Amino acid sequence: MFIPLLVLRNAFRHKLRTALTIVGIVVAIVAFGLLRTIVDAWYAGANSSSSVRLVTRSAVSLVFSMPLTYGQKIRQVEGVTGVAWANWFGGIYISERNFFPQFAVSAPGYLDIYPEFVLTPEERKAFLADRSGAIAGRKLADKFGWKIGDQIPLRGTIYPGTWTFNLRGIFDGAEPSTDTSGMYFHFEYLNEAIRRQYPRRADQAGVFIEQLRDPDAAAAVSQAIDTTFRNSLSETLTETEKAFQLGFVAMSEAILAAIQAVSFVVIVIIMAVMANTMAMTARERYAEYATFKALGFGGGFVAALIFAESLGIALLGGLIGVALTFPLANAFASSVGAILTGFRVTEETLALQIGAALMVGVVAAALPAWRASRIRIVEGLRAIG
Amino acid sequence: MAIPLGYIARNLMARRLTTALTAGGMALVVYVFATVLMLAAGLEKTLVSTGQDDNVVVIRRGSVTEVQSGIDRSQAGIVDSLPDIAVAADGQRLVSREPVVLINLPKRATGKAANVVIRGVTAAGLTLRPQVHLIEGRAFRPGTSEVIAGRSIASGFQGAGVGETLRFASRDWVVVGVFDAGHSGFDSELWGDAEQMLQAFRRTGFSSMLFKLADPARFDAVKAELENDPRLTLEAKRETRFYADQSEALSRFISYLGTGISIIFSIGAIIGAMITMYASVAARVGEIGTLRALGFTRIAILTAFLAEALLLGLVGGVLGLAGASAMQAMSISTTNFQTFAEIAFSFSLTPGIVVASLAFALGMGFVGGVLPAARAARLRIVDALRAA
Numbered sequence: 052m053f054i055p056l057l058v059l060r061n062a063f064r065h066k067l068r069t070a071l072t073i074v075g076i077v078v079a080i081v082a083f084g085l086l087r088t089i090v091d092a093w094y095a096g097a098n099s100s101s102s103v104r105l106v107t108r109s110a111v112s113l114v115f116s117m118p119l120t121y122g123q124k125i126r127q128v129e130g131v132t133g134v135a136w137a138n139w140f141g142g143i144y145i146s147e148r149n150f151f152p153q154f155a156v157s158a159p160g161y162l163d164i165y166p167e168f169v170l171t172p173e174e175r176k177a178f179l180a181d182r183s184g185a186i187a188g189r190k191l192a193d194k195f196g197w198k199i200g201d202q203i204p205l206r207g208t209i210y211p212g213t214w215t216f217n218l219r220g221i222f223d224g225a226e227p228s229t230d231t232s233g234m235y236f237h238f239e240y241l242n243e244a245i246r247r248q249y250p251r252r253a254d255q256a257g258v259f260i261e262q263l264r265d266p267d268a269a270a271a272v273s274q275a276i277d278t279t280f281r282n283s284l285s286e287t288l289t290e291t292e293k294a295f296q297l298g299f300v301a302m303s304e305a306i307l308a309a310i311q312a313v314s315f316v317v318i319v320i321i322m323a324v325m326a327n328t329m330a331m332t333a334r335e336r337y338a339e340y341a342t343f344k345a346l347g348f349g350g351g352f353v354a355a356l357i358f359a360e361s362l363g364i365a366l367l368g369g370l371i372g373v374a375l376t377f378p379l380a381n382a383f384a385s386s387v388g389a390i391l392t393g394f395r396v397t398e399e400t401l402a403l404q405i406g407a408a409l410m411v412g413v414v415a416a417a418l419p420a421w422r423a424s425r426i427r428i429v430e431g432l433r434a435i436g
Numbered sequence: 437m438a439i440p441l442g443y444i445a446r447n448l449m450a451r452r453l454t455t456a457l458t459a460g461g462m463a464l465v466v467y468v469f470a471t472v473l474m475l476a477a478g479l480e481k482t483l484v485s486t487g488q489d490d491n492v493v494v495i496r497r498g499s500v501t502e503v504q505s506g507i508d509r510s511q512a513g514i515v516d517s518l519p520d521i522a523v524a525a526d527g528q529r530l531v532s533r534e535p536v537v538l539i540n541l542p543k544r545a546t547g548k549a550a551n552v553v554i555r556g557v558t559a560a561g562l563t564l565r566p567q568v569h570l571i572e573g574r575a576f577r578p579g580t581s582e583v584i585a586g587r588s589i590a591s592g593f594q595g596a597g598v599g600e601t602l603r604f605a606s607r608d609w610v611v612v613g614v615f616d617a618g619h620s621g622f623d624s625e626l627w628g629d630a631e632q633m634l635q636a637f638r639r640t641g642f643s644s645m646l647f648k649l650a651d652p653a654r655f656d657a658v659k660a661e662l663e664n665d666p667r668l669t670l671e672a673k674r675e676t677r678f679y680a681d682q683s684e685a686l687s688r689f690i691s692y693l694g695t696g697i698s699i700i701f702s703i704g705a706i707i708g709a710m711i712t713m714y715a716s717v718a719a720r721v722g723e724i725g726t727l728r729a730l731g732f733t734r735i736a737i738l739t740a741f742l743a744e745a746l747l748l749g750l751v752g753g754v755l756g757l758a759g760a761s762a763m764q765a766m767s768i769s770t771t772n773f774q775t776f777a778e779i780a781f782s783f784s785l786t787p788g789i790v791v792a793s794l795a796f797a798l799g800m801g802f803v804g805g806v807l808p809a810a811r812a813a814r815l816r817i818v819d820a821l822r823a824a
Contacts, residue, residue: 112603
């Protein structure tokens with residue numbers, strides 16, 4: 052009982068210094084957690100993808116589309132149970148700052164392949180019945196305050212002109228990780244207008260999405276699809292939905308790596324601060340440590356005292372930091388709005404936060420503990436802080 | 437009378453470990469702060485230097501990037517015949533019709549695919565971009581499946597070096613040369629013959645047009661003429677403006693994220709400075725009493741401790757900047773959200789960033805030092821002397 056009490060009293064002997072150190076650790080741990088969560092959010096699309104879906108795109112790049120007739124041929128490939136297609140619309144809602152993804156999709160096929168988009172039967176019916184209808188995810192609708200029945204004008208960048216859609220449904224995600232930041236409307240609506248204006252660009256799909264009977268057959272089916280179109284005017288590249296999404300993540304890899312590196316820098320910064328605190332604390336107490344030794348305690352005991360104090364402070368800061376991460380992550384997510392989907396603090400992040408706090412505690416105590424354990428009694432008693 | 441600076445500096449030297457740890461923490465914060473600003477500046481510099489001020493880019497109205505844009509041959513013909521287009525010494529009209537598309541290529545380092553801009557150019561297109569010159573190999577021969585690669589593409593992507601072959605659009609393309617575009621955005625592009633590109637990608641129209649103005653001052657008149665022509669659905673931008681607009685989102689993202697991170701990190705470093713300065717004051721209470729007894733005023737004490745904190749910040753700032761300036765040798769390659777294409781840019785240290793980083797470091801020292809310094813200045817002579 053005596054020793055824990057001693058450590059506690061020691062830790063709070065300089066109340067201000069300890070409090071400042073704890074605040075520093077809290078800030079660092081929260082920053083570390085937020086940065087990791089930002090990186091995780093990038094991977095949210097890939098993590099929420101389904102293993103029974105494949106995505107086919109033009110082998111050259113996403114900029115090139117494929118003839119709509121490919122849909123029929125893909126449907127005949129063994130193992131494919133459903134096909135849908137989608138075009139990236141890339142419209143601007145009021146101003147360029149309001150970016151959100153918009154797709155022209157082959158409803159109802161698309162909705163069947165994406166069961167995680169949950170619409171009420173009435174909304175689904177209303178959407179399918181209205182050629183210029185659209186559905187939006189909950190996050191997106193909340194961000195702009197859209198209600199069912201609203202008209203949404205989009206200024207086309209890829210497809211010229213202003214397009215107006217009637218919001219017929221707001222869908223929720225079946226899982227918390229489901230992306231509800233997008234807007235979807237009828238491919239036919241877009242295609243008919245394009246056929247009138249730019250006949251050469253009509254009947255073209257940006258990507259095909261296939262539903263598989265058996266996820267284990269993904270590789271074989273992908274190959275079968277790509278073989279079907281080999282040496283044609285537009286060759287295809289089929290991959291699992293996860294690989295497709297990871298392809299997007301890989302494009303921002305340099306930035307993600309930088310954010311990750313920076314998240315470790317903050318831990319190093321706080322390590323320096325904490326090491327400073329422990330070094331000052333130990334230096335002031337050399338005389339006490341010498342006294343312990345004179346009383347017969349070993350060098351290991353003195354080192355353990357310092358480690359316990361350092362770990363205690365670091366862990367306290369770490370726990371407060373973890374507790375604060377949740378409200379701050381929510382505040383951050385709501386301030387950036389619908390852009391970051393799947394902004395969730397994971398268990399792995401929490402474990403890493405606690406791990407980082409403990410590491411800070413150990414590293415900060417190492418040098419002072421080593422010095423204090425080797426101190427010679429006479430020198431120590433003579434030392435002044 | 438002020439306390440001499442030498443005395444202040446020696447105080448920092450007396451506690452080397454503490455000073456090093458505190459300044460080290462600040463140095464890391466300044467390092468992050470400076471590198472992020474350098475990155476945003478580097479990106480802007482790259483895209484701004486991509487354009488020439490007397491060149492005009494024409495794209496379809498409403499499209500933001502060249503890849504989204506489309507100009508058919510009849511519209512291109514109308515633009516071609518504008519009287520304001522400059523004529524070179526050999527009588528060539530300085531206007532280029534260019535197809536621009538993205539292709540997916542695997543990177544050398546990771547094997548992961550990224551989008552690369554491939555541009556079809558003409559002889560005039562090369563004249564219009566004087567910053568571009570070949571550093572290896574030769575130019576592509578018009579009418580063949582030959583391409584030349586920008587410096588960053590040649591080194592960064594599989595099959596893009598001289599003598600290597602790229603396969604896209606059902607053809608094999610031989611890379612016959614590498615060009616340097618003076619750290620502009622063209623370093624991240626592949627160039628080939630415009631007509632060959634149109635055939636290979638089965639396009640009938642171009643993506644964008646570029647021309648040089650005979651009289652740069654006539655830009656507004658030419659723009660109005662183009663945009664008011666009922667036969668055209670095009671818009672015109674100065675080339676400098678066009679590329680600067682494309683860097684906006686990414687550079688804003690980098691600088692917002694970076695500034696946010698730096699401010700949060702600086703709280704840690706400020707706390708470090710505060711702990712150090714409070715300890716410094718506590719250890720020298722007797723000394724402060726003596727100084728006061730010798731006749732130094734409270735202001736002099738306050739100034740001395742603040743100066744010590746500022747010096748600590750300055751050391752951190754200089755160390756951090758030194759680390760950041762070493763980053764200038766590196767370059768980074770990532771996807772620009774706006775164009776959806778790969779762009780390479782380097783860290784660029786500008787005088788503005790040096791000033792901002794040092795000010796940031798001094799600011800951290802000041803905030804960390806002001807409370808401890810005030811405590812030191814408030815001490816009463818008798819108490820201070822008794823404490824010693």
